[in-house]
Amino acid sequence: MSVLLDISHIDMEFPTPKGPFTALRDVDLKIAQGEFVSLIGHSGCGKSTVLNVVAGLYQATRGGVILSGKEVTEPGPERAVVFQNHSLLPWLTAYENVELAVKQVFGKNKSKAEMREWIEHNLDLVHMSHAMHKRPDEISGGMKQRVGIARALAMQPKVLLMDEPFGALDALTRAHMQDSLMEIQAELNNTVIMITHDVDEAVLLSDRIVMMTNGPAATIGEILQVDLERPRHRLELADDPLYNQYRAKVLKFLHERHSKPDVPTKKSVPAKPNTAPAQTAGDIKETVDNAA
């Protein structure tokens, strides 16, 4: 496989008054063009840190990130980020939010008309054409996240980084968003790294699921290759033995980490209770799906 993104043996240490805190140790992952990779793990295990290093918002203490042969040293639009809390500028409309990104990335290469078309095309892709002149406080959480995704897609990134993009949404909206994301993915064949808490989401969307051990000094525990045919349909998959096998594997991994954390330090203790919602969310969604 041709490697697009090489996360090469990164360590991440944060300075604290009590000495350096090692968040990540030797995280090593190669991602191919067009691959959809999920990072899953307990809260505080450093998933977001990995994403931030790839985004260039953090600099790895050791090791580095190489994107199409070039080392990542700073943030940039070729590694667009979809933040958990949508991060839309509240004083701009949906259109203007995307426009800010498009002007910055394509301002020199595209004419005004072309940019306009490109902005509208991306908003259309996430089904937000009808509300593109509304401001974030006038639209729902799911719609805000759609605009956030449109903004990231509009940058035409080499890698799309998503930090728990649907974590703040209710189960039903989340299911819609996942379907939308699969549609877009089928059309654009983006390379995506997504952080998630949700086992079903990970299995449904990913080509590979990267399971992280608990922090501190978190690293990659296991990698699960998900060989389910695309396009995937959540209702059909619900009875698919392979799907359930994958799902069980991830759950088992998380459960083992939950009951036997690698290093039982104070740091990792508060993370424990947060594992329950990940499973519950999955269960809720299942009931929703069955009901639908």
Next chain:
Amino acid sequence: MNTATVIATKFSGLKLPQLDGTFFSNAIRLVALPAAGILAFLLLWSVTAQNIDTSLGKFPGPAAVMEQFNALHDEHQRSREKEQAFYERQEKRNAERVAKDPNYQPKIRAYTGKETFLDQIITSLVTVMSGFLLAVAIAIPLGITIGLSQALNNAINPIIQIFKPVSPLAWLPLVTMVVSALYTSPDPLVAKSFLNSLITVTLCCLWPMVINTAVGVAGIDKDLVNVSKVLRLPALRHVQKIVLPASVPMIFTGMRLSLGVAWMVLIAAEMLAQNPGLGKFVWDEFQNGSSDSLARIMAAVLVIGLIGFLLDRGMLALQKLVSWDKTAN
């Protein structure tokens, strides 16, 4: 009542059965209760005033003050009539002289009567707005710079903290001397006294704006800053597109605080420095020591309060107009 109706309609969501209840509760809240408060205050004031004897007679009650409002208004009218008469006479005289001698260059002299109460109000308003706008022009760029740079913040913060509590009365002598020394144009554009008041106002109302702007800028949502980083916005565009709009609510809070400070400072500065304005009016009346003086001063106090209130409301209206965050109050 009109406002009450509008608000009642707005909050009741136009549900007719509810309208009556909401309308009355709003009418009570917005009209009846404030009116009762004012009435109680007037009563208390007039009773207390009757029991205070000063060397200038009894302390003025509401009636005496009202009377002085009328007197001040009449004085203003008379003064304006005099002024008009003066200019008419001057024009006539000049016209006659030009008729006699076509080579005569008519001289036009400005009317130099005593400023009326209204003139003083206008002078004070012009001064406070000039001083305030100068402070805005300095404080907002300074606040943004400090907010963006933690190092600069650490460097400048002690200076701000030391100058912030300084009373205008302490600045005034310094300002007066410096202005006298440096502002020596033979044909000055503005009066020195105006400049003294203006600079004193600026020096005192600078700080709340600097602090609030800096806090607003430093407290921008980290995610928005990350968006800017991912987009690689250049520094200026980052300030223009992210920093400035994000901190507008805080900047306005600072501006409202500052305008309040500016108005208070101005009255004190005008009193002490004998600069034209409401402060001078108060001081003149105090020195005058007539039996009407206290009532006239009380009238000025009410006007000063009312203007301060209106300035704040005006600022709030401006904020609502400009800011994306419509929740301010």
